[in-house]
Amino acid sequence: MRRPSPTLNPAQGHWLTITVLVTLLPHSQHLPAWLSAICALLLGWRFTLDRGASRAPAKGILLLLVAVTVVAAVAVEYRHLMGKDPGLAVLAAFACLKLLESRSVRDGRSAVLLCFFLQMGQFLNDQAIPVAVLTLLGIALALATLAALEGGGPPRLLMKRATGLLTTAAPFMLALFVLFPRIQGPLWGLPHDAFSGMTGLSDTMSPGSIGNLVRSGEIAFRAQFDGPLPPTQQRYWRGPVLSVFDGTTWRPGFSTLSRTPPHSLSGPTYRYSLTLEPHNLHWLLALDLPRHPDGNSRYTTDLQLVSVDPVRERRRYQLEAYPAAIAGQSEPGHVIRRNLRLPEGRNPRLLALGRDIAGRLTSPPDRVSALIETFRRQDLQYTLTTPRLGADAADAFFFDTRQGFCEHFASAFAIAARAAGVPTRVVTGYQGGELNPLDGTLVVRQSDAHAWVEVWSATRGWQRVDPTAASAPTRIDNGIAGALPDSDALPLFMQPRMAWLRTLQWRWEAIGNAWNQWVIGYNDERQRNFLSELGFEIGGLGDLLIATGITAGTLIVGLLLWALRTPRRSDPLDRLWDRFCGKLAVAGTERPRWMGPVAFAAEAAMRHPRASGTIHAIARRYARLRYGPAAPDRRELDRLSNDIRRLTLK
């Protein structure tokens, strides 16, 4: 028989409201402000509704109107509907609308299911520890809400029930998390905005591009060295190589990919593992000159390490660096010519400077040294706050304003060097990094983004020159905080006097690193490694599925057995009496449930005449303790226990 679903009571309404609220809290920072406001409004309405302070919306029409408006507004906001961000926005709005229109318990339950989905959805934006904690709270609330919808009870009890449920469920989660086969790669086409919002170096460099990146304190990657760290002057993390210049912007040139490094590998070696934050592009970061021993990445002819797929999730690489190795001595002619090309008519003063040096000196190394000397003498100021530059930005920087950031330095240097006839290219990447003393990882942030140049000579191949170091040498030794003038407003975390804050931050980031490595970065590869460390060699998907099934099955059976165990009587006197009756039952005399102790003793004594005295004594003592006026004390119980233990029946 189908019964209509009962209507929600105010307490259940409050449970639903708080669940939706906590579920949407982590979403709110990613939702458009107007949508967050609408959600807050709807939640508030529901709250007053349950307080009896306002009226329910007229059935259907108003809500339908709001729903259509929200969907239309989301479509306008994001300019499309199919995708991660608009999808989450619409779901968030629907959760609030569903909450507001919920009248029956059944409605409330659908709202809770929607909340579960949204709780998972927030990990599309952020998987950090605080979000995870908030989500856990949201799940506990959602389960408590289901309990409230099922039977209700005082809030504390429902919350206790939900947390108890989650505690018991934790082993399931752990087992499934470790064992469930991780399938790499998307199952279907991902919306194009799936990986939006990732920061990092871009593929091009124009004035201001790195300066903007540097303001972010986000971590770009972490490196962990087996053995000593390379000196600070060698910590140049090489990223995109740019060799085509159009007067304003540097772009990458054409290069081919190969599986083997195009350079010789000799000299001292640093081995390290690098955990790269996703940036949705192909390049990887590595110290010069790189080798990726067992990876599936490729080497470009301009010495970059690139990934076959865009880096869309945090990845860990085992890398080697050969700082003394030499590369590119036998570059083909077209590469040389490309790295000498300059757009005609742009930055004429730097062109003239370069040609002047070329006229005075013949050997390329001498020309480079002369250029570095010129840069030093020019008294350039290293600053984040650059004045506006005109069309010929490099000229304006070098000769007029003399204030710039690393991309200005690198660009100006490369233009002058090319004009001087030295093949030169711009390299972007990161420089430096900071050692977290707690877990020994070198943390490199977006604020460590840097640009430098490489000059070529037939004898020594490509060599790194850092024009920034010429005018602000402390940038390389002390990091950006030491190099920038005091007047520049540094982000709070970079200010030197906040030392205690940094320690706190290190601690937090060490935890974050472990979290990233072991929880968020747990993929098929880690799974295989982890299980083989435990001694299980995993052949394929089938093995994992079987292991998952066996473990989950064991847990379920374990739970069942736990439920089936005979409940222990809480009263010690009852337990003793049960033991006595059990002993007699084994001997063939079962006590009918209705029979009292004295009557039973009489019957049992008749069947076991030899023990009749003890049986009577036990039954009388039990009856006295059970039904007598005084509460049984410890000594009496012990005596009864002894009697029962000594009772022997044929």
Add this chain to the structure above:
Amino acid sequence: MPMAAARPRIRQWLDARLFRIRPREPLPVRLGHRRIFVLPTGLGLAFAATLFTMLLASMNYALSLGYAVTFLLVGAGFVSLHQTFRNLLAIELVSARLDTAFCGSDAALELVFVNPSGRPRQGLEVSERGSLPVRFDIGPEAAARVVVPIPAQRRGWLEPRRLTLETRFPLGLVRGWSYLTPPARALVYPRPEAPVPPLPADSETRHPGTLGESGEEDFAGLREYRQGDSPRRIAWKLAARHGAQLHTKVFAGGQASSLQFDWHALPAGLDVETRLSRLTAWVIQAAGSHVPFGLRLPDFECPPARGQRHVDACLKALALHGRPDAKT
């Protein structure tokens, strides 16, 4: 065999084999694990579908924490199934008593459940098939008395159909249930005709057709209590003063008059059920005013008498008149 004919037999087989329903099982009944059944509810299925979608999304976007949340909820689902099962396990039905009723009303089935464990049992529901469930909880190591209304639609012996004890505790994702067939049986008396038609005139009655509450109620004395005396007539104050021995108050006045309710004296045009209805109404009326009455049915005759036992015997005869199960 055509499907329609096969269905009841399949049903019977399922009831006997799978659900282990016995015709009438002796009390106490303990709910062992083999007679508790669990299946997901509609909400449970929707929950599973949501989790599956979440799993797919986690795979697609390689969301480690998405997996974690999904698996945590999978675990919560399993644990809630286990808790549903445990909520019913080892409950004992120790007593089942069905009250007599008049046809057309509800007979009260009083059940006593015992929870032998130290864990409270919450959100239990018991219902006869097709009726509204009665909700109750049992505290730790406690008993609960539940009254289930059993609709009495036909006169004669009433046995409750199989009872369902079920729970959706704790989250409503899973329904756990067990079938009970306690040996409870009660008589359903014919529906008393309303309003009560005038009592039949009778030669033995001093004031035919008039029965006042006063007049007959003259206190005449005490005699020793005999089984069958109405509790209303027991001299409770005396019993409280003197202890064990009970005395019954005897009244004069009504003593002399008596009524005779005769099936054959009823108007000829009445059908069987109407006759029984009218006779039942008279019996109740007479019993209420402690007037001795006699009853004559085609297959039953009882001389005028008073007392609860007499009333019960007459009502029983009326309830079972012409029923095949009259002899049981």
